[in-house]
Ligand SMILES: Nc1ncnc2c1ncn2[C@@H]1O[C@H](COP(=O)(O)OP(=O)(O)OP(=O)(O)O)[C@@H](O)[C@H]1O
């Protein structure tokens with residue numbers, strides 16, 4: 435065990451940090467795009483705040499197309515785009531572009547379903563007090579849905595965690611890369627198992643803290 | 657004064673048209689507690705939602721203090737709505753905000769600073785007898801308490817009118833009475849006009865001075881509450897009053 439740690443400890447720590455960086459940075463960027471997209475899809479829906487049939491249909495299409503492309507294909511297909519945006523398709527930076535592109539439609543849908551839980555009553559109440567569209571979005575829709583959106587965020591983190599391991603296969607580094615290089619090409623089961631254990635522990639940690647956060651935020655049922 | 661002139665509202669869902677209001681004309685004077693009563697589906701909610709234009713009438717007009725507001729939009733509409741409070745059957749409180757934050761919501765969107773709006777909010781919670789609950793959340797209150805909070809919220813902007821859409825329908829009879837008393841007290845002491853939508857004749861008997869009866873999208877009878885209750889002319893009013901001959 436000590437020998438194993440001496441030999442691979444540093445590698446695994448670095449891999450873990452790279453994976454965490456990739457996951458958290460791309461999740462953060464994803465929400466910058468995904469939340470407005472989810473809000474836009476919601477408020478342009480028929481009967482909603484600002485119904486707009488055309489825009490709603492187009493956005494729905496984009497989201498569905500984005501969600502129907504398997505990540506591994508997106509990863510390869512986006513290489514030129516990634517090079518153009520961040521200058522390289524390798525490493526943590528290179529992984530962020532495909533991760534964000536893959537996760538944005540996913541987050542948009544999750545935000546949309548969080549907002550849908552809200553029901554029309556409170557929005558109507560806010561409008562009846564003279565709230566503007568923006569105020570309804572910020573102060574009612576997003577604020578009231580925050581616990582649910584936070585719950586979605588831990589799901590997104592875990593999904594991107596898995597995706598980032600796949601990105602490792604095409605040179606993104608991190609735990610996925612280690613698992614493939616050592617476990618798959620060199621048949622070093624011990625390294626492979628170590629990466630799996632780390633992944634499991636991290637996923638549990640994210641899920642648990644996400645649940646705790648959502649519960650702390652949610653003021654209903656107490 | 658609120659005047660509804662020949663108001664009609666037709667919904668069309670996937671090509672199917674449904675008339676919820678037909679040629680409704682009403683005048684609600686300042687200081688009235690104006691009851692609008694009818695059975696389920698008669699068009700009561702649609703009618704009251706037309707007053708603050710949550711629903712756009714298909715034709716006809718809404719005139720408030722002599723100003724035709726039917727075509728108001730944007731800023732102008734928001735400002736108008738801020739002068740009209742509204743309370744709902746299922747309260748529609750914000751679950752993630754404290755009681756005090758709920759009450760001060762109308763002031764928050766108007767841009768008042770926190771100190772001012774909290775002072776006003778506490779004043780209102782005092783009025784409805786819930787200042788001890790200021791820091792709690794709606795889910796920690798009973799239905800009657802939640803409706804009191806929503807009444808305080810409706811009062812925050814010093815409205816001249818409060819629209820009540822089935823405000824007591826989710827409450828038991830004792831709680832209903834205490835909420836109705838509160839509404840009447842607000843009407844008497846602050847001179848706030850009340851538009852009270854209900855399907856329960858008891859609500860009209862207890863607090864309304866005027867009443868309109870709506871049935872099948874139309875106003876079938878209106879007048880002073882005393883007169884209408886004493887001598888109803890429309891069939892539906894008699895049914896709502898329970899004056900039916902069961903064997904007939
Ligand atoms: N957004 C809508 N789209 C289509 N039809 C609607 C809509 N809102 C109401 N209606 C229809 O208009 C009619 C009147 O509805 P309204 O809600 O005004 O009735 P109500 O008198 O308030 O009934 P209740 O006592 O059940 O609340 C109903 O037949 C209803 O189905």
Ligand SMILES: [Mg+2]
Pocket residue numbers: 700701702821822
């Ligand atoms: Mg109704």
